[in-house]
Amino acid sequence: MEDFDYYEILEVAKTASADEIKKAYRKMAMKYHPDKNQGDTEAENMFKKVNEAYQVLSDEAKRSNYDRYGKAGLGGGSQGAGFGGFEDFSDIFDSFFGGGQRASRREPRENLDVAAEVHIEFLEAIFGCKKEIKYRYDKQCTVCDGTGSKTGKRESCPACHGKGQIYQKQGFMTFSQTCHVCRGAGSIIKDKCQKCSGIGKEQVDEKFSIDIPEGIDDGNRLRVAGKGSVGKSGNRGDLYVIVRVKEDRVFVRHDDDIYVEVPVFFTLAALGGKITIPTIRGEREIEIKSGVKDKEHIVIKNEGVSNVHSGARGNMIVQVKITYPKKMNQEQEELLKKLHESFSHNHGNEPHHNVFEGVFEKVKSWFKN
Numbered sequence: 252m253e254d255f256d257y258y259e260i261l262e263v264a265k266t267a268s269a270d271e272i273k274k275a276y277r278k279m280a281m282k283y284h285p286d287k288n289q290g291d292t293e294a295e296n297m298f299k300k301v302n303e304a305y306q307v308l309s310d311e312a313k314r315s316n317y318d319r320y321g322k323a324g325l326g327g328g329s330q331g332a333g334f335g336g337f338e339d340f341s342d343i344f345d346s347f348f349g350g351g352q353r354a355s356r357r358e359p360r361e362n363l364d365v366a367a368e369v370h371i372e373f374l375e376a377i378f379g380c381k382k383e384i385k386y387r388y389d390k391q392c393t394v395c396d397g398t399g400s401k402t403g404k405r406e407s408c409p410a411c412h413g414k415g416q417i418y419q420k421q422g423f424m425t426f427s428q429t430c431h432v433c434r435g436a437g438s439i440i441k442d443k444c445q446k447c448s449g450i451g452k453e454q455v456d457e458k459f460s461i462d463i464p465e466g467i468d469d470g471n472r473l474r475v476a477g478k479g480s481v482g483k484s485g486n487r488g489d490l491y492v493i494v495r496v497k498e499d500r501v502f503v504r505h506d507d508d509i510y511v512e513v514p515v516f517f518t519l520a521a522l523g524g525k526i527t528i529p530t531i532r533g534e535r536e537i538e539i540k541s542g543v544k545d546k547e548h549i550v551i552k553n554e555g556v557s558n559v560h561s562g563a564r565g566n567m568i569v570q571v572k573i574t575y576p577k578k579m580n581q582e583q584e585e586l587l588k589k590l591h592e593s594f595s596h597n598h599g600n601e602p603h604h605n606v607f608e609g610v611f612e613k614v615k616s617w618f619k620n
């Protein structure tokens with residue numbers, strides 16, 4: 252089996268959100284789809300890889316195992332490429348060959364990774380911040396030392412006679428099933444520990460501060476190594492911090508670009524001129540060209556968010572909103588009437604002829620973005 256990185260194949264960052272992974276998968280699957288690349292073995296190979304990567308990265312548990320241990324963490328060993336679950340494969344294998352040592356000794360894999368959410372403000376995500384994370388993890392019960400038993404003793408499971416598997420013979424074949432009484436352990440606890448009710452674990456509340464990097468976005472995950480639950484052998488899983496970013500009243504963020512709607516008074520839209528607008532880094536003056544249209548976009552390069560990985564800045568997109576006076580005094584109304592008449596006499600600039608142009612512009616703008 253060829254070795255390749257699942258994140259690289261989908262062209263996403265290791266911190267990518269579930270949504271970003273889904274989008275990337277759709278894009279890649281479309282690109283390499285066999286219908287579009289008939290007879291192209293290279294594309295076919297890529298299509299398989301993209302599917303394999305998505306199988307793993309779209310599953311929270313598989314993804315965290317992959318993050319920690321690579322492909323070895325997926326339990327498939329070197330045969331890796333299966334499309335279904337890797338665990339299922341070994342189950343099928345066991346049931347065909349009647350269990351054997353491998354099955355009876357197999358214990359459910361400990362998942363020691365923990366997830367926590369942190370809520371931050373819009374600008375905190377853009378410029379980075381320090382935040383306190385509060386979360387809960389498991390460790391072995393201190394009373395029973397993780398055994399779940401008062402005396403620390405376990406006894407052989409009466410349902411499976413200590414094998415952990417129940418066997419059924421059908422014709423030539425013997426099928427095995429994990430014992431539902433001991434869940435495959437082969438032994439049960441007789442006198443349950445009072446502190447943990449036989450679970451063998453206790454919960455610990457923890458809090459500490461983490462640095463949230465500049466440019467982080469809603470749904471991104473930060474991995475803090477060694478802050479997860481404590482396993483039987485004393486090893487610790489990881490903590491995954493999922494970042495939730497609040498919306499802003501003024502700005503809208505899309506990836507590393509910032510959108511803002513700016514009111515432009517109709518006389519200024521006609522004449523052109525300078526206006527002051529808010530940006531994420533403070534106020535700034537921009538030039539409005541004469542004849543600017545409603546909903547027109549003015550792009551200010553490099554005034555967006557610094558990308559969390561590359562540091563490259565996105566753009567700021569200013570959308571013009573042409574505003575009109577709610578009320579006019581007599582003098583203003585007369586001035587406007589005079590202006591209107593002066594255009595009506597000047598051929599080629601008749602306002603009535605241009606009514607439909609405005610309508611079409613608006614309809615077109617519905618399809619932008």
Ligand SMILES: [Zn+2]
Pocket residue numbers: 392393394395396397398399400444445446447448449450451452
């Ligand atoms: Zn206990």
Ligand SMILES: [Zn+2]
Pocket residue numbers: 408409410411412413414415416430431432433434435436437438
């Ligand atoms: Zn049993």
